[in-house]
Amino acid sequence: DQLGYVGARGISRTAKKAPLLISSSFITSRRAKVLLCNLKVLLCNLEVMPLRQLYPEAGDTSVEEKVDIIAVHGLNPRNKKDEAHAWDTWRSAGGRLWLRDDLPKMLSDARIFLYRYKATAVYGSDQGTFLDKADELLEAIRAERDDIQTRPIIFLGHSMGGLLIKQALINAHNNPKYRKIKDATSGIGFFATPHRGVDSSLMSLGEVVAKIADRAGFRQGDNILEVLKQGSMFADVLRENWRHQILQYDIISFWGGSDKIVLKENARLGMPGDRENVVRLDAGHGGVCRFGSEITDEDNLKLVLRNVKDLYVNAIQIGPKTGLKSPVSKQPLHLLPFLENRKFTGRESALEDIRQLFFVEGRTRIALDGLGGIGKTQVALQFAYWVKKNKPEYSIFWVPALSRASFDQVYAEIFNKLQVRETESDHDVGDSIMIVDNADDKSLIYGSPGRPGLIEYLPVREDGLILLTTRTREISTSFAGPDVVELECMNAADSKDILEKSLIKKRILQDKGLVAELLEELTYLPLAIVQAAAYFNKNRQLSLKRYLNLLKSAYKSELSVMSTEFFDPARYSGTPSAIFSTWRISFDQILETDPRAADLLMFMAWVEPRAIPRSMLPGFDEGKEFEDAIGTLCGYSFVLQREDDQLLDMHRLVHLATQSWIKQQGRTERTTDKAVIHMSSLLAEPRPSQPASWRLFLPHGLRLLGQCQTCPLIQHVYLRLEVSKLLQHEWRFKETLQYCLEAADCAKEHVVEDCQLRLKMERMLVTAHLCNGRINEAMDILEHVISLQKRTLAEDNHGQLISEGQLAFDCLKVGRFSKTNDIIEYVASIRKQTLGEDDYDRQRLAKLVAVAYMEGDHIKKGIDILEHVVSI
Structure with missing residues (x-):
């Protein structure tokens, strides 16, 4: 009877307590002793069998086995035997083996196996060995499933054991002998399995698993550590075919909150939420899959059992898969x-x-x-x-x-x-x-x-x-x-067709001129046109002319008709329908991913949207960084590159939407100030002899100044003066005087009377007054400037000489000939002593002196000077 007890229950008991205690004192006959020897041989063979059935016990026919659960351990510590590690991976120090002692209470009709293998041989060699060991796992499973090969399988893998499971499923997919195992696999529970490195630039998968080996006691010089660092054996599990294959499985990814080796980023596959559940356990790397009697362990076990049960329930509901055949009709969906x-x-x-x-x-x-x-x-x-x-x-x-x-x-x-x-x-x-x-x-x-x-x-x-x-x-x-x-903007005819199909009140289309103007303002954008039509449909009393006024006034208003949301059955629920709201999402993305491009976008918002010179933009000389930023804006189609490669255009509505976005963020003053600082510095640079390039800057400077209601920075004064110079070169004299006067008002807030900036500004005022025929105003300011300069500047100062030469010229214009002669003689003597022959100011001064001589009947002196200038 005692021997029968051992024979019937010994196989399963060996897994619980090894070695099995069988004393020969129970056996008295020689035949029984022979039987005992045979039994010991059998048990010895069972010790080396890799797949151990933990539940139900062998011979127990009362359990309806619906699912197979197979647990695979990872790398064992350097000085620990494979057999002991296979058990201790899942068993607490107190002997609690939850796979056998707890899991069957919840899943009573599952077969539960524990897989044992020589981990150092698997992970300490090359990829070929790794593939072979994955096949050994498949062969062990196939041997246990001859009865029902379609029974669903759930794998549980700890640490690098999860990588072995992944490789086994890849092998099974490629080998018809094992494909039924893959087809039967329903779910996988990964316990602290490293699926990837933290980042390709920070730590590779090979480095992560090498850390696991280091924790297990392997050191530099051990073959396994060097092999793992290379990471080449895991090539298959990182390939595209595996990432697609895992979508067929339900995944639970457990990670340890105290795990310093496999972090959450390593332990998750990043699959869709209905395919992978990522669960945090309050444990370290080894404690995520063994549980003692502590409260923390009980809490962790509860989470594990609940999630494994989910895998089980799903496996039962789906039932066995039959290869690659889909049970549905092949009618297209x-x-x-x-x-x-x-x-x-x-x-x-x-x-x-x-x-x-x-x-x-x-x-x-x-x-x-x-x-x-x-x-x-x-x-x-x-x-x-x-x-x-x-x-x-x-x-x-x-x-x-x-x-x-x-x-x-x-x-x-x-x-x-x-x-x-x-x-x-x-x-x-x-x-x-x-x-x-x-x-x-x-x-x-x-x-x-x-x-x-x-x-x-x-x-x-x-x-x-x-x-x-x-x-x-x-x-x-x-x-x-x-x-x-x-996809580019629509043409005028198609845009009009969209507007007509979207409108309830068709009569507003009768004024073809206003319709064309509206479509141009909307830049022929379909969403903007549909949005405008929705606004008309909602406000049926609104005329086309009134809507255009609302649209154009948006530059001065915090609100815009383009920000008004509307219902559109052809758009996703919960997404913005207004064109401005749609673009703001992209603006936010640019701000987050490419701050350099966002800075350019915010600069462009305050200048003219058309014909923006690349050379005018901040950072133009930064090379690749600048080009990358422009590429981002062009990539979103917010900015278009002209064929000449020198000018950029921004959609009018994008320009307006960007301003609206900036205001919404409270960045208006900050961004306009940055733009003013940049433009004032840019326009103050020496200009090339050909004015075509810097002439392009003028409309942008004017647009920027129009956005600034106050002058919080000294650069506002500089910018107005530089814009005045450009306007003067364009013979736009009224505007020249306007911006000079604005500069004078701004200067009162920032400069004292004898400041160089104020002198420069007043000299510009003199020129502006003269260009507008306001001689007396010019003379008064000029005499004031000269008197200040004599107190503050050396007599050979360029600015002083120019001012006095200008004064001589102006005196002639208003008939003050006697005063002119004195000034001319003084200026002529100083200029020869101080200015070089090719000096621009000397040449300009020489022209003024020459004209003054000729106006004073000293024609020969004037001609001599002009001939000398021409020769230079």
Whole structure:
């Protein structure tokens, strides 16, 4: 009886308490002793078998085994035997093995196994050994599942054991002998498994797992540490095919709050929320999967059991998978968020480009980019309905990339509709087109350190086409390469057609001139036109002329009709419909991801939106950084580069929206002051002999000054003076005087009477008064300037000489000949002593003296001077 007890229960007991205590004193007969020896051989063999069944006990037929749960340990400490580590990974110091003692109480109809393997051999060699050991895991599982190979499997892996599980599933996918194991796998629980490095530039996966080896007692010089650092053995688990394969599994990623080795960023796969649940446990690296009797351990165990049960329930509900076959009909599916837009018009060129690239040239990825509000979503929607009508064999899946949550939700809906659990079954769906709309957030699309981007979950198939819409050129080109269709503003005829189709009250279209003016003000942007029509429909008493006045007055107002939200059934719920609100999202993204580009954008908001010289912009001489910033703004289509490569244009509404955004952020004074400082410094630089280049700066200086109601900085005075000079060169004398007088008013707040700036300003005033025929005012100011200069400047000072030469010239104009002669003689003597022959001021002074001589009947003296100047 005693022997029978051992025989019946000993196999399972060996896992609980080893070695099994069998005393030969119980055996009296020789035959029984032989039997005992055979039993010991059997038990010895069982000790080296890698897969141990913990529950139910062998021979127990009362359990209806519905799911297999297999636990795989990681790297064992350097001086610890494999057998002991296999148990102690999951067993507390007090002997509590939760896989056997706790889990069956919750999952009574599951088979629970513990896998033991020689970890140092797995992780201390090359990738070939790693692949072979993954096959050994599969073979051990296959041997235990001869009865029902379709029974669902749940894997539990601690630390690097999770990497072995991942490699095993990759091997199973590629090997028909083991493919049923992969097909049966429903869920995986990862316990502190390092799936990635923290960041490619900070710590690779190889370095993370090397830290695990270091913790296990391996040191420099140990082969395993050197091999792990290279990380090459994990090439398969990091490849694209694995990232797609994991979408078929339910994942629980446990990480330890006290784990200093595998951090949260390492331990999470970053899958959609319905596929991966990331759970924090109050434990270190080794404590995430073994639990004692402490309160903290009990709390951790409760979280683990609850989540493993979720994996179990889901496995039962789904049932066994049958390879790659989908149980649904292969009729194409059309998952579209909006009805067909009956008001759609134009865009035939863009639609034809998309059709040509997909169905003639055989491209599988196309990007549609353009300014926010330009109609990308509507073009994509029109294309989708064209495919539905003309390519009925294609399934169409529409995935909004507004946020990770929206992406996850639609992806889950697609999986549910298809009733499949794995992306490898994509080819069973048949030909398909996926439209990824609003892919504007770079960090969301391409990921960030520790968080993968949505692009990793897009299918890669020859019969699967993807059309992606985005505002940013960087995303479009990185996604589709050269296969980018750029959407530009509509023409006037199509814009008018949209307006007419969107309006209730058609009679406002009777004034064709005002309609053309309105469309031009709206820069032919579809969203702006639809928004304007919605405003008319809401305010039916409003005339077209009154709306235009409201639109134009927006530059002076905090509010704009372009900020008014409206209902649009062809836009996503919860997203802004107003064109300004739409752009503000992009402005915020630029501010966060490219502050240099944001600075340029805020500078451009205060100058003219058209013909902006690149050389006028802050940081023009910074090379690559400047070009990258301009590239960002052009990438969002906020700024357009002219063909001459020297001038930029900004959409009028974008210009207005940027100002509105700046005001909303409370940055108006700060950004205008920065612009004034930059422009005053730029215009004060010596100008080239050809005025064409700096002449382009004038309208921008005027626009900037028009934005400044006060003069908080001394640079406001400088800028007004420099603008005055430009206006004088353009013979715009009234405006010259206006800005000189404004400069004088500003100067009163900043400078004392004998300041150099004030003298410069008053000399400009003299010129401005003279140009406007106000001789007496000019003479009064000039005499005041000269008297001040004599007290503060040396007699050979350039400015002093010019002022006195100007005074002589002005005296002649008003008939003060006697005073003129004295000044001329004085200036002529000083200039020869102090100024070089090619000095610009000397030449200018010489001209004044020459004219003064000739006006005073000293014609020969004047001619001699002029001939000398000409010769130079």
